[in-house]
Amino acid sequence: MSSSATVHGSVAPGFEAVRAEFAAVAAADPGSGGAQLAAHLDGRPVVDLWTGEGMTGSSLLSLYSSAKGAAHLVVALLVQEGVLDLDEEVARHWPEFAAEGKAGITLRQVLEHRAGLIGVDGGFSTEELADDRRLAARLARQKPYWEPGTAYGYHAFVIAALTGEVVRRRTGRSIQELYEERIRAPYGLDFHFGLPAGLESRYLPVLAARPTPEQQAAAGPAPDPDSLTGIAFNLNATPPTDLVEFAGDRAVRALGPASAGGTGNARGLAALYAAAAFGLDGRPPLLTPETVAEFGPVRTAGVDLVTGERDHFGLGFEAQSSRYPFLGPDAFGHSGAVGAQSFADPRSGVAYAYTRRRFIFGAGGGAPENHRLAAAVLRAAEAAR
Known part of the structure; x- marks a missing residue:
């Protein structure tokens, strides 16, 4: 095994096979730029591994849409507490939103990705x-x-x-502020909306994908900028958004946009989902089983008009059982554009997070190795319970 595939970190007794699987993944892709794997079982850390030149367990990475999971944990808490009503119209709290025929759109429809509001004509600037x-x-x-x-x-x-914006209009606080005050700071989570300048020394920039000619040919032409896929990924902007450049912009990391601007590591994401579903540091879980049952299972049956995936979403979270059939029906979490994946599976008691530095070409929805790694964690967890 090359030095770039050397695995560091630790696993709890009974999870040695997870370390071996992670080592096999690393050896098969020594040019990945590094990766991290972390897991909790019933709120107890059982896996903390990393590999790659310059990578440590505390390295901070751009994790893109992993942010959606943290953001919608805040929304789930506010619904659980009765502050937000899933079936209220968005415009009730945000009157300007009613323009252009949107008066009847509910918070539930937005969380289910049913609002039809995937972007704007002409696209957004990076500053926006x-x-x-x-x-x-x-x-x-x-x-x-x-x-x-x-x-x-x-x-x-x-x-x-x-x-x-619904959260801000209803509470006077942004999702980023509520996440920091109620979730990140109390638990000391290493997943951030708005990376402080003092933590930039731990940040490792994203590395661009390197498709093989076969992968490029199989992928076919790039999406039409004015297609639904192009609009959703801001390819209709001038210039179109480049995801590597987006993450490399310090303003993006500093402001922490809650859809795609999260910065953190596998430790932080695994602890986030452990706190959400199982409890952490002696505290009860943030979400009740009833809230998990509302937000986690598939709510969007059929084909996603943007990505082509089937049965893609719960409420704000990706419905993980559609992607990983070995998980329970209430498993909830979110992937990130570099191939990151993180979730909580209430049935097994597992909170899982995998992060990597280099994009995998065409691997939207979590890198393929997540199937191997998550299955290995689940097998070890079942044997340990």
Whole structure:
């Protein structure tokens, strides 16, 4: 095994096979730029591994849409507490949102990616993508790209700007502020909305994907900028958004847009989902089983108009059992563009997080190795309980 595939860190007794699987994944892809794997079982850390030149367990990475999971944990808490009502119209708290036929859109429809508001005509600038308030202002004026409620499609750059503006109008606080005050700081989580300048020394920049000619040919032509996929990923902007450049912008990391601007590591994400579903540091879980049962299972049956995935979402979270059939029906979490994946599986008691530094070409929805790694964690967890 090359030095770049050397595995560091520790596992609890009974989880040695997880370390071996992680080592096999690393050896098969020594050019990955490094990766991290962390897991908790019933709120107890059992896996903490990393590999790659310059990578440590505390290295901070751009984890893109992993942010959606943290943001919608805040929304789930507010629904659980009765502060937000899933079936209230968004415009009740945000009157400007009613423009262009959007008066009837509910918070539930937004969380299910059914609002049809995947972007704006002409696209966003990077400065706008970095700032949820600016995104929300433009989205309020935009006409939906399909009739709300009739279909669903991934609101890639915008969903947490939409839900976040509802949160701000209802509470006077942003999702980022509530996450920091109620979740990140109390638990000391290494997953951030708005990376402080003092932590930049631990940040490792994203590395671009390197597709093989075969992968490039199989992928076919790039999406039409004016297609639903192009609009959702801001390819209709001038210039179109480059995800590596987006993450490399310090303003994006500093502001922490809640749809795609999370910065952290596998330790932070695994602890986040442990705190959400199982409890952490002697505290009870943040979410009740009833809230998990509302937010976790598939709520969007059928084909995603943007990504082509089937049965993609719960409420704000990705429904993980559709992607990983060995998980329970209430498993909830979110992937990130570099191939990251993180979730809680109430049935097994597992909170899982995998992060990596280099994009995998065409691996939207979590890198393929997550199937191997998550299955290994689940097998070890079942044997340990």
